[in-house]
Amino acid sequence: MKSTFFSRKAEQNYEAAETIGGGAFDEDGFIRARFDLNPADVSKRELQKGQGSLTLIQFSDANGAFLVCKTIKNKGNESELAFMKELMNVSASVKRSFQIQWPFPEVYHVEERGAESDIYLQYVEGVSNRRIAEVMQLARPLAIAIHELSLVLPSVCRRDGQSLPRRGRVGSRFLSDVEALLPGTGDRLRALSEFQRNLPHSLCHNDIFWPNLGVGLLDKKPRFTFIDFGMLGTNVVGAELHHFARRSMKSARDDEFFRRVCRKFASLTRIDEQLITMNAYLYAAMRLMAFEKSKASEASFDDVLDLCLAASQRFDKFCK
DSSP, rough: OOESSSBBBEEEEEOSOOOOOOSSHHHHHHHHHHHHHOOGOEEEEOOOTTOSEEEEEEEEEETTEEEEEEEEEEEOHHHHHHHHHHHHOHHHHHHHHHHSHHHHHEEEEEEEETTEEEEEEEOOBBBBOOOOHHHHTTHHHHHHHHHHHHHHHHHHHHOOOOOOBBOOOOOHHHHHHHHHSTTTHHHEEEEEEEEHHTEEEEEEESSSSSSGGEEEEEEEEEEEEEEETTTTTETTTTTGHHHHHHTTTTTHHHHHHHHHHHHHHHHHHOOOOHHHHHHHHHHHHHHHHHHHHSSOOOOOOOOHHHHHHHHHHHHHHHHH
């Protein structure tokens, strides 16, 4: 029996008189054919969208939510769009070949229309209101799920001639920005960056965090579904945990959760735990630096520096 693990965040009402996309796609006919539902009995609500979405619409009937339409711009989201198409067409034999729970939502239809695309996929209840006791139970199974995801992703991403973006590469601009904020750190981070280049890389989601996770119970065990693949690309092993690394700076409880995830993930990948945490801290610093610089207000970069220092400390410990 499947049930939810966490409570759901409230949504806003959405009024839509026209079919999403407004083109030739017959949305009502799609709902009738795919779900055997009368469109008149289906309501729509707008969900809080991520940075890569133009809109995110939830479809519900009397039994609850069952469908989401995510609208994205085609330019700049080529990898996500190609991945959704592959996920829609993946064969049942590929799904059966993995002795794990299939970690992706079902994609029902991709409607390309000019500069934008509508992606119709299975509704996955994201994580919102989290109780610490529940979250701590998820550390080990989440680490296992993230590791399994890295094994499944290459089988889905079968693009012809399309290379996936490389995430997590330390750039000269980032190094100079950090050096300006905290003189004397640039050389150490350059050495760390050179060291990283020889570490294993893998295909990653690159944006795993509670809003992008569906968590349910199947046979009394947590089952994870990963959503929002807008940051899909290769990265150094361990960087996938960067959101939890950033949160670890906020409280002792978040730090303990991060340590538990890293400990289990390191045992699964057979990579030293110091390297796993180092990669997570450094990529978290890079993502946070980019976010802070994009804000118009005078923002504090203290967290960026703390993350850089944490990455450097793990590097030093490993090299001793």
